[in-house]
Amino acid sequence: MNRLEELYYEAKTDKWFKRFAVFCRIALAAGFLIAGIVKIMGERFAAGLPHNNPLGHYFDALQLTGYYYTFIGIVQVITAILLLIPRTSLLGALMYFPIIVNICVLTYATRFDGTRGTTMMLLASLFLLIWDYDRLKHILPVKQQPKTDPHVVKKPLGMRLRVMFFGGSFVLVAFIIIGTFYLYDIVPGNAEDECRNQCASSKNPQACQVFCDCIYKKGQPLDSCLATFDKAKDIRKPGRK
Numbered sequence: 001m002n003r004l005e006e007l008y009y010e011a012k013t014d015k016w017f018k019r020f021a022v023f024c025r026i027a028l029a030a031g032f033l034i035a036g037i038v039k040i041m042g043e044r045f046a047a048g049l050p051h052n053n054p055l056g057h058y059f060d061a062l063q064l065t066g067y068y069y070t071f072i073g074i075v076q077v078i079t080a081i082l083l084l085i086p087r088t089s090l091l092g093a094l095m096y097f098p099i100i101v102n103i104c105v106l107t108y109a110t111r112f113d114g115t116r117g118t119t120m121m122l123l124a125s126l127f128l129l130i131w132d133y134d135r136l137k138h139i140l141p142v143k144q145q146p147k148t149d150p151h152v153v154k155k156p157l158g159m160r161l162r163v164m165f166f167g168g169s170f171v172l173v174a175f176i177i178i179g180t181f182y183l184y185d186i187v188p189g190n191a192e193d194e195c196r197n198q199c200a201s202s203k204n205p206q207a208c209q210v211f212c213d214c215i216y217k218k219g220q221p222l223d224s225c226l227a228t229f230d231k232a233k234d235i236r237k238p239g240r241k
Helices: 003-012 015-040 054-063 067-084 086-109 115-131 133-139 159-182 192-201 205-217 222-235
Strands: none
Touching (some): 003 015, 015 067, 015 086, 015 159, 054 067, 086 115
């Protein structure tokens, strides 16, 4: 075994890592169960999100797709159930990953405030796939080592491995939370008041108000409103008329 594999198999026998894997499975399953049941019942997901919000446009259109909307809900519920059952957890993780990647890209594309949550769900899903590397490696395009005796870790890290992993995870989560605050110049927020509240601290408060009007008063697409925002910034620059 190389050093990375040694660390992997040491983590697989550590009770703290096992508990974290169970926590990830339960947390991810809970998110999909709630979202899936809402869709199966035919209700609009994120009902509190305004219709003129960029992501609200998407959910409105998605709800109107009929049985496709129901199908998405059923798949989410099945994926959640598979995650909760130890024997089928790998299949659940394999189904979960492409779905959460799609959701994560969607939230970033629409500048949704929930990008932090979906990013963490994506990382948790990735962790579960890595957790089952010993089962997945047989279908991966990597060179397989001859089957040998049970894995023996020559230089176990013990407590240091926990500190490195969970400390690194904390730093990564903090980076995601803080970094997303500075990711965009302007965001639509989850409601009109949230959009307008950011204008007070904006370098271009009047252009910000124009952007919020474009989103919530006129119901224009996000790209159009961003173009309007950029145009309003240029008009209000010193020396411009």
